[in-house]
Amino acid sequence: MDTWSLLLDGFATALQPIYLLYALLGVLLGTAVGVLPGIGPAMTVALLLPITYALEPTAAFIVFAGIYYGGMYGGSTTSILLNTPGESASIVTALEGNKMARAGRGAAALATAAIGSFVAGTIATVLLTLLAPTVARFAVSLGPSDYFALMVIAFLTVGALLGDSAWRGMVSLSIGLFIGLIGVDTLTGQTRFTLGIPQLGDGIDVVLVAVGLFALGEALYVGSRLRGGELPIIPITRGWRTWMRRSDWARSWKPWLRGAAIGFPIGSIPAGGADVATFLSYASERSLAKPEYRKQFGKGAIEGVAGPEAANNAAAAGVLVPLLTLGIPTSATAAIILSAFQTYGIAPGPRLFETQPVLVWALIASLFIGNAMLLVLNLPLVGMWVKLLQIPRPYLYAGILVFAGLGAYAANFTTFDIGVLLVLGVLGFFMRRLGFPVAPLVVGAILGPMAEEQLRKAMQISQGDPAYLVHSPFSWIAYGLMVVIIALSLWLKRRRARYEASLPAVDTVAISALDEDIESHEPHPELDRGRLSTTALPRVRRDGEDDDPDDPAPSR
Amino acid sequence: MSTAPADAASQAASARARAARIEAMVFVGLLVVLSVAVLIATTTIREPPGSTGTLGARVVPYVVGGLLLLSSLAVLIQQLRGHFGASEAGEDVDLEHGTSWGSTGIVVLAFLSLIITIPWLGWPLGVVVLFTGASLALGAKRWWVSALIGLGLGAVTQFLFGTLLGLSMPVTGTLTSWIGL
Numbered sequence: 001m002d003t004w005s006l007l008l009d010g011f012a013t014a015l016q017p018i019y020l021l022y023a024l025l026g027v028l029l030g031t032a033v034g035v036l037p038g039i040g041p042a043m044t045v046a047l048l049l050p051i052t053y054a055l056e057p058t059a060a061f062i063v064f065a066g067i068y069y070g071g072m073y074g075g076s077t078t079s080i081l082l083n084t085p086g087e088s089a090s091i092v093t094a095l096e097g098n099k100m101a102r103a104g105r106g107a108a109a110l111a112t113a114a115i116g117s118f119v120a121g122t123i124a125t126v127l128l129t130l131l132a133p134t135v136a137r138f139a140v141s142l143g144p145s146d147y148f149a150l151m152v153i154a155f156l157t158v159g160a161l162l163g164d165s166a167w168r169g170m171v172s173l174s175i176g177l178f179i180g181l182i183g184v185d186t187l188t189g190q191t192r193f194t195l196g197i198p199q200l201g202d203g204i205d206v207v208l209v210a211v212g213l214f215a216l217g218e219a220l221y222v223g224s225r226l227r228g229g230e231l232p233i234i235p236i237t238r239g240w241r242t243w244m245r246r247s248d249w250a251r252s253w254k255p256w257l258r259g260a261a262i263g264f265p266i267g268s269i270p271a272g273g274a275d276v277a278t279f280l281s282y283a284s285e286r287s288l289a290k291p292e293y294r295k296q297f298g299k300g301a302i303e304g305v306a307g308p309e310a311a312n313n314a315a316a317a318g319v320l321v322p323l324l325t326l327g328i329p330t331s332a333t334a335a336i337i338l339s340a341f342q343t344y345g346i347a348p349g350p351r352l353f354e355t356q357p358v359l360v361w362a363l364i365a366s367l368f369i370g371n372a373m374l375l376v377l378n379l380p381l382v383g384m385w386v387k388l389l390q391i392p393r394p395y396l397y398a399g400i401l402v403f404a405g406l407g408a409y410a411a412n413f414t415t416f417d418i419g420v421l422l423v424l425g426v427l428g429f430f431m432r433r434l435g436f437p438v439a440p441l442v443v444g445a446i447l448g449p450m451a452e453e454q455l456r457k458a459m460q461i462s463q464g465d466p467a468y469l470v471h472s473p474f475s476w477i478a479y480g481l482m483v484v485i486i487a488l489s490l491w492l493k494r495r496r497a498r499y500e501a502s503l504p505a506v507d508t509v510a511i512s513a514l515d516e517d518i519e520s521h522e523p524h525p526e527l528d529r530g531r532l533s534t535t536a537l538p539r540v541r542r543d544g545e546d547d548d549p550d551d552p553a554p555s556r
Numbered sequence: 557m558s559t560a561p562a563d564a565a566s567q568a569a570s571a572r573a574r575a576a577r578i579e580a581m582v583f584v585g586l587l588v589v590l591s592v593a594v595l596i597a598t599t600t601i602r603e604p605p606g607s608t609g610t611l612g613a614r615v616v617p618y619v620v621g622g623l624l625l626l627s628s629l630a631v632l633i634q635q636l637r638g639h640f641g642a643s644e645a646g647e648d649v650d651l652e653h654g655t656s657w658g659s660t661g662i663v664v665l666a667f668l669s670l671i672i673t674i675p676w677l678g679w680p681l682g683v684v685v686l687f688t689g690a691s692l693a694l695g696a697k698r699w700w701v702s703a704l705i706g707l708g709l710g711a712v713t714q715f716l717f718g719t720l721l722g723l724s725m726p727v728t729g730t731l732t733s734w735i736g737l
Contacts, residue, residue, distance in 0.1 A: 054721030170627035177620045185613040224660040227650040398691035415671040435641015452616045459611040
């Protein structure tokens with residue numbers, strides 16, 4: 001059967017009412033927790049791993065797919081509307097989106113983010129559909145040494161690129177690899193690093209690693225430095241139909257497409273994930289923008305929201321290509337989804353498309369369905385999601401602790417795991433305090449045992465000759481590409497850090513002055529002015545030197 | 557007059573920065589100790605005889621221990637030269653003020669209480685203890701609101717995961733088995 005008929009079969013499965021309900025549940029949960037500050041998609045999937053103990057695989061992965069995409073949508077809402085210092089400078093979407101919101105254009109920023117996510121997510125899912133079976137067919141011919149090469153790439157890129165400094169990432173990665181070593185060695189039956197504790201014989205469950213580092217570690221860390229008082233949420237105007245002006249559409253659609261084109265390939269190679277993709281998209285939008293719009297960058301340019309948001313979602317779909325076809329996770333969330341596959345005894349990889357066609361194609365079809373649901377859920381209902389931002393923080397983080405405890409206990413139904421979880425949580429707590437990235441640890445703990453297995457298989461084939469590891473052209477290309485990717489990404493990261501450091505603080509009045517200035521050149525400024533999306537715009541011309549609101553050309 | 561509070565504030569800030577530096581050095585020092593311990597422990601992993609030509613159980617642990625030692629030494633050197641890591645930022649994280657160790661400790665204890673409460677009181681009541689303790693430590697005002705939310709959360713998770721999804725969550729424990737559920 002060809003790809004399309006398989007995909008149609010997938011839709012036939014995923015459109016069954018019960019699976020549609022699971023998809024809806026997934027996107028609702030994903031958006032909700034994506035909106036909640038402090039909870040990312042990795043933490044959500046980690047917290048919801050217990051459902052894999054009870055649901056059948058197809059249902060569980062449809063839920064995870066919804067959470068995965070939903071978390072991306074929800075996250076942009078938070079970064080645009082939540083006006084907190086520190087965080088807003090770290091993500092490029094927030095950079096422009098937050099400033100747009102502060103100038104009263106939050107609705108447009110939210111709309112371009114949501115529609116861009118939908119457009120790019122759909123394009124990227126189509127690419128995933130087309131590409132994945134081909135990659136899987138090719139990957140069947142890969143041997144253990146090739147797999148080992150791919151895993152080394154995943155380790156080193158994740159370790160070197162996720163975080164501020166490459167060495168700190170490597171520390172995190174090697175702690176993760178060490179955690180993966182604990183337990184009985186499958187090949188020789190020897191116990192390693194169990195300290196004589198029988199419960200450690202089976203190793204530390206990856207659920208505990210994920211929940212401990214993401215959920216418990218994060219809750220402890222935030223709890224230790226909880227911001228007091230009300231969080232300043234930027235209000236948005238009502239009436240979602242009128243959020244985007246015609247000029248907003250005109251300025252957004254090209255960045256959406258470019259963002260999808262940048263995000264998907266970067267997501268599908270292990271190159272530091274969505275971070276790199278969003279910044280590349282941001283940088284290219286800035287250099288491609290017309291001169292009169294370019295000076296708006298750093299002060300709330302809509303292209304700077306549309307492009308990176310699209311790139312972010314396309315990268316999220318791209319991550320699924322190596323995960324499903326090779327079984328190699330390139331982000332923490334993907335690593336946790338991989339461990340969910342392992343709970344079911346399903347090994348993602350080239351044979352997945354042959355052995356589990358129903359599951360895989362239902363999963364891919366549910367990505368399309370979930371994406372469409374998310375657009376509907378996010379545009380009109382954003383007001384509802386914003387209310388989630390007002391949950392009192394003590395209850396929010398105490399609730400996260402409850403679910404962390406549930407996840408730990410339900411893994412094996414022993415209270416011993418609660419203790420293990422606490423140890424890992426405290427480790428995650430100190431890593432966050434001292435500037436060590438957490439994601440490489442999780443990837444190392446999950447992928448490490450698989451890499452050791454492939455390495456030892458390769459050594460068995462070669463009778464112990466290490467040269468076998470680099471005998472195939474594929475492994476040469478792989479290791480060569482790894483060097484290029486790491487060098488390029490490190491350079492990009494440095495550029496990004498320099499750019500963000502060079503941004504001056506801009507006050508709202510200056511942003512809206514520029515906004516009005518640009519709008520005055522648009523062919524239809526008076527149509528939307530004041531009445532629709534810009535009602536909250538501070539009218540500089542009224543408070544400022546020029547008192548005439550009908551003056552079409554401001555003084556700049 | 558007006559400089560005195562500012563002086564005190566900057567003094568407090570520099571004391572915090574000093575404490576953070578010490579903490580970072582201790583953490584990385586512990587990592588170096590851990591990596592040496594991993595390398596030493598690896599020598600005691602038993603290698604069954606007669607497996608020549610294949611990779612034994614020790615090789616990968618040696619590599620991992622070496623990588624941990626190398627990277628933590630590199631971070632140690634970075635820190636000696638004054639490059640410290642920045643604490644993770646977040647929407648709810650206040651980096652300008654100090655750490656409230658007291659409430660963090662209570663949260664840890666509240667979580668640890670699950671070890672006792674799950675077998676003795678069952679899951680729903682264990683959640684009440686955890687939720688109430690943690691939310692009060694994090695700044696919730698009224699204990700009975702916390703306890704009520706905790707009870708609701710415990711009952712809902714028990715129903716969802718225990719009854720609907722069929723996970724064997726204990727409804728009651730050894731102390732509460734007289735409750736007929």
